[in-house]
Amino acid sequence: MKIRKDIARLFLFIATVYWGIWLGGYIFNALMVIPGWSHNPPDSILNYTREPHFLLYFFSLVNPWVSLASLIAWLLTIKLDTGARAWIGRATLIAWIMFPLQIWMMITIGGVFNAAMQGNFEPNMVNTISLWRNLDWLRIATATVILVLHLLAILNFNNPRQTKERIS
Amino acid sequence: MRKQIASFLLIAAIVVWGIWCGGQYFNEARVTPKRLSNPPDSVVAYNAIPMNGDLPFFFPLNPLFFLMSLAALIAAWRWARRSRKWLVLSTVIGFGVSLVLILYLAPLIWSIDREAGSILAAEIIARADAWKFGNRIRLIVEMCGFVCSIIALHIWSAESNEVGVTEQMRRTNDQTMMTETVGDKYENS
Numbered sequence: 001m002k003i004r005k006d007i008a009r010l011f012l013f014i015a016t017v018y019w020g021i022w023l024g025g026y027i028f029n030a031l032m033v034i035p036g037w038s039h040n041p042p043d044s045i046l047n048y049t050r051e052p053h054f055l056l057y058f059f060s061l062v063n064p065w066v067s068l069a070s071l072i073a074w075l076l077t078i079k080l081d082t083g084a085r086a087w088i089g090r091a092t093l094i095a096w097i098m099f100p101l102q103i104w105m106m107i108t109i110g111g112v113f114n115a116a117m118q119g120n121f122e123p124n125m126v127n128t129i130s131l132w133r134n135l136d137w138l139r140i141a142t143a144t145v146i147l148v149l150h151l152l153a154i155l156n157f158n159n160p161r162q163t164k165e166r167i168s
Numbered sequence: 169m170r171k172q173i174a175s176f177l178l179i180a181a182i183v184v185w186g187i188w189c190g191g192q193y194f195n196e197a198r199v200t201p202k203r204l205s206n207p208p209d210s211v212v213a214y215n216a217i218p219m220n221g222d223l224p225f226f227f228p229l230n231p232l233f234f235l236m237s238l239a240a241l242i243a244a245w246r247w248a249r250r251s252r253k254w255l256v257l258s259t260v261i262g263f264g265v266s267l268v269l270i271l272y273l274a275p276l277i278w279s280i281d282r283e284a285g286s287i288l289a290a291e292i293i294a295r296a297d298a299w300k301f302g303n304r305i306r307l308i309v310e311m312c313g314f315v316c317s318i319i320a321l322h323i324w325s326a327e328s329n330e331v332g333v334t335e336q337m338r339r340t341n342d343q344t345m346m347t348e349t350v351g352d353k354y355e356n357s
Contacts, residue, residue, distance in 0.1 A: 009322075016318055020182070024190015031223045033199065039218060047217060058197040147186060151179045154318065155325045 001080070008076035009157060012088060015069035016150040022062050023143045030136055038129050042116035049117060063102070067095040070150070083159030091149035098142050101135065108132055171328055174243035178321045181236035181258070185314040188233045191225055192307050204300060208284035208292040215281060230269055234262035237317060249327050254320035261313030265306060273302050 037048035070092040077085040109132055115121045203214040237259040248255055276299045284292050 013315075013318060013322075016182075017186075017315065020186020020314060021190040021193055023183075024187040024192070025194035026190075027187055028191035028194040028225055029198075031225045032219075033194075035219045036217045044217075058194050061197075144183070147183055148179060151182055151318075151321065154322050155175060155179070157322065158326045 004076060005080055005082070008073060008080060008082070008084075011069060011073035011076055012084065012150065012153055012157065015066070015073050015088075015091075016147070016154065018062060018066045018069050019143060019147040019150055022066050023140065023147055025058055025062060026136070026140050026143065030133075030140060034133060034136070038133065041112070041126060041129060042121035045113060045116040045121075049113065063106075067092070067099055070095050070146070073153075081161050083156035083161055084153035085161060087149050087153035087156060091146045091153065094142060094146055094149070098139060101139065105132060105135055105139070170243065171247055174240060174247070175321075175324070175328070177236065177240035177243050178255075178317070178324060181233070181240045182314070182317045182321060184229065184233045184236045185258075185262075185310075185317050188229050189307075189310050189314045191229070192303075192310060196303065196307055200300065200303065204280075204296045207280065207296040208289050211280055211284040211292070211296075215284070226269075226274075231266055233313075234259070234266045237262045237313075240317075240320075244324060247328055248324060251320050251323035251327060254316050254323060258313050258317040258320055261309060261316065265310055265313065268302070268306060273299060273306065276302070 037044050070088065074085070074088045074092045077088060108128060112121075112125050112128060112132075115125060203210060237255070241255045241259045244251070244255060276295055280292055280295050280299065
């Protein structure tokens with residue numbers, strides 16, 4: 001049980017680091033990059049995608065693992081006497097509820113970029129970009145909540161689990 | 169109450185550290201390779217991209233992650249024992265990173281932005297290489313600062329529980345002793 005608790009703690013740490021990086025990256029993207037390619041589509045998209053030189057990955061490195069790391073951390077806390085379980089459970093639940101939205105956003109913006117690059121950009125796609133930008137801020141707000149829940153899990157990791165019997 | 173404020177500041181410091189590190193990693197992964205792929209032309213081309221409604225990232229967050237770490241350190245100092253070294257480490261890294269950014273990396277990238285196309289290309293290339301190297305080192309150090317702050321929170325939570333239990337035991341002992349003393353006095357009278 002001691003080893004399992006240590007592994008759960010490790011995954012909780014990994015998930016927290018991942019969520020922190022995810023949040024920071026998406027805030028940076030929303031503040032400094034998205035305004036660059038979204039201000040005058042499709043020209044601004046074409047201008048942005050010209051000469052891509054990406055040495056490190058961000059989206060593919062972070063996106064698939066954040067929710068998974070939280071889920072593993074939560075699964076490892078099952079049957080452990082730790083106050084972290086409720087917090088990590090809430091965080092994981094929110095992360096997985098947001099998962100379909102993430103997929104939809106990825107597919108939608110990919111479609112807009114492809115349309116711009118292939119010359120099939122339609123005027124109504126400007127509305128799609130506007131909706132996508134608003135939803136981007138929604139997921140940033142949600143990720144902030146998820147990160148705070150992870151930190152509350154770390155804060156309560158050494159506390160005993162709050163069962164109904166213990167509360168009464 | 170002050171212990172709760174310390175916990176809150178620790179959490180806030182980690183959130184700001186995370187945003188800072190994530191943003192820097194994004195910059196390193198997605199922006200820098202594009203902006204400095206072929207200086208000075210790539211710098212001029214990148215700076216020519218019009219930004220509609222962009223907001224600042226570097227300035228408000230740059231001193232903030234250090235200041236939040238410092239505030240958490242000051243608030244938690246009285247109760248922190250084993251977590252103190254992690255709190256200090258996180259704050260010192262924050263201070264060092266802020267200082268390096270303000271004194272070296274930010275003026276260097278500004279000079280590249282300002283002078284790209286107007287001075288010798290070799291000079292811009294040399295500056296861009298120096299900046300990229302410095303930025304990568306800074307990113308690694310920042311990640312260490314971020315992880316240190318998470319470790320500090322974890323150890324802090326463990327020892328603040330210990331301190332809480334010890335204080336409760338001491339209070340119980342004091343109460344017992346007081347009751348015994350009052351009882352003795354009553355019996356003697």
